[in-house]
Amino acid sequence: MRSIGLMGGTFDPIHIAHLIMAEEVRAALNLSEMVFIPAAEPPHKAGRHKAAPHHRLAMVELAIASNPHFSISLVELDRPGPSYLVDTLRLLRKEWGTDVELSFVIGWDSLEDFPDWYQPAEILAQLKRLVVVRRPGYEENPAYDQQLEARLPGLQQKVCQIPFPQLDISSTDIRRRIAEHRPIKYQVPEAVEEYILTHNLYQTVTESQ
Numbered sequence: 001m002r003s004i005g006l007m008g009g010t011f012d013p014i015h016i017a018h019l020i021m022a023e024e025v026r027a028a029l030n031l032s033e034m035v036f037i038p039a040a041e042p043p044h045k046a047g048r049h050k051a052a053p054h055h056r057l058a059m060v061e062l063a064i065a066s067n068p069h070f071s072i073s074l075v076e077l078d079r080p081g082p083s084y085l086v087d088t089l090r091l092l093r094k095e096w097g098t099d100v101e102l103s104f105v106i107g108w109d110s111l112e113d114f115p116d117w118y119q120p121a122e123i124l125a126q127l128k129r130l131v132v133v134r135r136p137g138y139e140e141n142p143a144y145d146q147q148l149e150a151r152l153p154g155l156q157q158k159v160c161q162i163p164f165p166q167l168d169i170s171s172t173d174i175r176r177r178i179a180e181h182r183p184i185k186y187q188v189p190e191a192v193e194e195y196i197l198t199h200n201l202y203q204t205v206t207e208s209q
């Protein structure tokens with residue numbers, strides 16, 4: 001059976017924490033492939049200024065080019081409206097069939113919101129695992145795990161935590177750094193930095209590119 005990792009994100013822009021977490025999860029779970037899914041309209045970031053989808057996609061393409069296990073799905077960019085994961089999983093199942101195990105990768109911050117996602121129980125039913133990596137600012141807390149489980153019964157059974165060196169890197173901080181003319185070197189792959197400079201992305205914090 002194919003065992004596929006799914007790395008969803010706004011990727012505005014993609015940064016090295018995304019790449020490192022995807023590779024760590026892939027290796028730890030022995031997944032045959034990791035598919036990056038850039039979101040068209042991330043449901044909880046609606047109305048927020050974002051770089052145009054073609055720029056975000058181009059940066060993901062550049063970032064993953066050197067990893068033969070990484071690929072991209074346009075399943076979210078190709079459809080209008082909010083990029084609900086439950087719809088994405090249904091479409092991927094149509095494309096890949098039922099004989100695949102799907103593991104969706106998120107950071108701790110996303111786990112906190114997960115019970116409020118659209119049809120979260122159905123998402124869990126579609127997934128083999130919800131793989132979670134630690135993120136600075138989001139500490140482990142068993143009491144909190146119980147609260148999450150109360151909000152969405154069955155969640156903990158699907159959650160799989162992968163050891164991960166905590167990396168205090170975010171797209172928000174990268175966008176801010178660019179607007180303030182501070183370095184982003186080593187926080188994004190070189191080709192992504194060049195792309196950002198060439199296309200004048202993120203010159204102001206709120207600019208819609």
Ligand SMILES: Nc1ncnc2c1ncn2[C@@H]1O[C@H](COP(=O)(O)OP(=O)(O)OP(=O)(O)O)[C@@H](O)[C@H]1O
Nearest residue numbers: 009010011017106107110134135167169170171172
């Ligand atoms: N440094 C990090 N450590 C762990 N998980 C991360 C990290 N950065 C991003 N992620 C996770 O990667 C997924 C996609 O993230 P996203 O593209 O929104 O990047 P972001 O840095 O969180 O962006 P923004 O700062 O714009 O909200 C989310 O599940 C998020 O939790």
Ligand SMILES: O=C(O)c1ccc[n+]([C@@H]2O[C@H](COP(=O)([O-])O)[C@@H](O)[C@H]2O)c1
Nearest residue numbers: 008009010039042043083084085117118
């Ligand atoms: O389906 C939902 O309701 C839902 C709500 C919030 C986030 N997501 C997905 O979670 C992934 C990470 O989101 P983000 O905004 O942190 O990049 C991305 O693939 C989003 O489309 C999905």
